[in-house]
Amino acid sequence: MLMHLQVRNFAVVRQLTVDFTTGMTAITGETGAGKSIALDALGLCLGNRAESDAIRAEADKAEVIASFQVNSASPAERWLNDSELLDEEEPDHCVLRRLITREGRSKAWINGYPVTVSQLKQLAPLLVNIHGQHEHQLLTKPEHQLELLDAYARHADLLAEVANRYQNWYQLRKQQKLAQQQQEERQARAQLVRYQVEELNQFALQENEYSQLEQQHKRLSNSSELQEDSQFALNALFEGEHNNAYGLVQNALQRLEQQLSNDTQLEPVVKLLAEASVQIEEAARELRLYSDAIEIDDDLLVQTERRVTQAVQLARKHQLDPEQLPQLHQQLSQELEDLENAEAELAESDQKVQTAAQHYRQAAAKLAKQRQRAATELSEQISTSMRALNMPHGRFVIAVEHQEQATATKLGTDIVSFQVTTNPGQPLQALAKVASGGELSRISLAIQVITAAQMTTPTLMFDEVDVGVSGATAATVGKLLRQLGKDNQVICVTHLPQVAALAHQQLRVDKVTDGESTETKMTALDHDHRVIELARLLGGDSITAATKANAAELLATAS
Known part of the structure; x- marks a missing residue:
């Protein structure tokens, strides 16, 4: 509940400090005195737009501080805790502060922590619910009628479910539409990629195969020279009849071995020649195997040349090196698979969209039943209140028309209309067509009081909602507000003595002037x-x- 309000240099207020109590508080004063100034100032603390012209003429800044008591485990307390803005020393208190400057800058604090205006707006409905004096004008608007019914029904979870299912359906339809728009382009790309993959499939060049082909081609095209030179080397090393390397090394080795007894310094040379002899013999063996393996195969050479040529041509076609063809083959195969899967997914998306639509329609139908149930109950309560507010023949009906195949919205597919009759024999008609200004005000007041009783907001404010009411009806209005004050803190700006008399606390607003400046003051009355x-x-x-x-x-x- 609101405990304390402090205002400095706001509008015509120089300095204002007000303490509020539980129950019902009435704010009265002469016309033009500024009875709504406290509500306007509090609205600034709750995140309303800050205008520099709201600053008192001779001041350069305005400040509003509002102190609330919050109950443990209440929505406000949970929000403060989740936002890490709870005052640990006084967790049952919440202090809002708002400062605006002449330059148009605005600052805000919650429990001393700097916050954004967006955060104030998030917290505001958990602390205060303000019903303005022009609320009855909104009453004829279909969207406001739907909002009031939903507030009374208190089915926020079901509203969230409908909104989520709507969003899911909307996103799936959006994706489907985009996929359909891209389908022609995707099909053209798939046709090209499919041809390229088939061509690469036929050629089937394996990883590292091209380098092997190049080596094989070079070997086959030079096979005669390789065989001739390897045979020459073999003869020079080992198999030649005269003066082959092996024989010469062996002769040298034998002669030096015989001289070892004369000079041991020859041992390293002898050792090296022995190793050389073994190496020459091993090299000769390898050369013999190599020479025997060499074959002159013209057919294989032609096949190799053809495959190398095809690889080069295919690589040039794709503007890359022949060694990269296997990688390209893999990439295009994957792309073709993705494109074909996209086609399959597009076919499946129809079913997904239909399923999402069905889930949405089911939730919307469930919401409609909840609304119809709440509408019946609220209609009876409002009709009863109308009769108490000097409309003895008044009857109020909230019609909820569920259109199963209507255009989907995040609020469902229902059309809600407030219908009323105030005279015997008069049929039910739309509220805006039947009710007079005074009747509309009284109906609006009845709705606000009834719906406010359903809300968990601890503080309810009514700004001259009793306009157009007088006499015995005014006393009924006061009783309704006082009764509402049993479970909520009710603060109302009123011009009716019958309403003010029923308040637990009364504040008077006066506008005073010294001839040079004017200011508004608020006084608690004994x-x-x-x-x-x-x-x-x-x-x-x-x-x-x-x-x-x-x-x-x-x-x-x-x-």
Whole structure:
């Protein structure tokens, strides 16, 4: 609940400090005194737009501080805790502060922590619910009627489910439409890639095969020279009849071995020649195997040349090196698979969209039943309140028309309309067509009081919602607000003495001037001053003994 409000240099307020109590508080004052100034200032603290012209004329900045008491485990307390803005020393208190400057800058704090205006707006509905004096004008708008019914029904989870299913359906349809738009382009690409993959499949060049082909081609095209030179080397090393390397090394080795007994310094040379002899013999063996393996195969050479040529041509076609063809083959095969899968997914998307649509329609139908149930209950309550508010023949009906195949929205597919009749024999018609201004105000008040009772917001504010009400009806209005104040803190700006008398606390707003400047002040009234203020509301500027007696009786009756 709102405990304390402090305002500095806001509009015509220089300095204002107000303490609020539980129950019902009435704010009264002369026309033009600024009775709504406290609500406007509080709205600034709750995230309303900051205008530099709201700053008092001679000041350079305006400041509003609002202190609330929050219950443990309440939505407000949970939000503060989740946002890490809870005052650990006083977790049951919440202080909002807003500062605006002449330059148009704005700052905000929650429990001393700097916050954004967006955060204020998130917290605001968890602390205060404000019903403005022009609320009845919104009452004729279909979207507002739907909002009021949903607020009364308190099915936020079901609304969220419908919105989520709508979003899922919308996203699937969006993806499907995009896929359909891309289908022609994708089909053309798939046709080209399929041809390229088939061509690469036929050629089937393996990894590292091209380098092997190049080596094989070079070997086959030079096979005669390779055989001739390897045979020459073999003869020179080992198989030649005269002066082959092996024989010469062996002769040298034998002669030096014989001289070892004469000079041991020859041992390293002898050792090297022995190793050389073994190496020459091994090289000769390898050369013999190599020479025997060489074959002159013209057919294989032609085949190899043809495959190398095809690889070069195919690589040139794709503007890459022949060695990269296997990698390209793999990439194009994967792309073709993805394109073909996309076609299959497009075919499956129809089923997904239909399923999402079915899930949405089911949730929307469930929401419609909830609304129809709540509409029946709320209609009865409003009809009862209308009769109490001096409309004895009043009947109110909330019609909920569920259109199963209507255009989907995140709020479902229902058409909600408020219908009313105020005279016997008069058929139900749309609220805007039947109700007069005064009747609309009273119906609006009944709806606001009833729906407010369903809300978990601890503080409810009503800004002159009793416009167009007078006499016995005014007393009923006061009783409704006082009854609402049993479970909620109710703060109402009123001009009706019958309503003000029923308040637990009364504040008077006065506009004072010294001839040079004007400011608004707000004063908490004790019993005697309440009698005087009620007498003024009853009789205008002329306060007589009769009006004071009437006011005292009114206050006593209310108590």
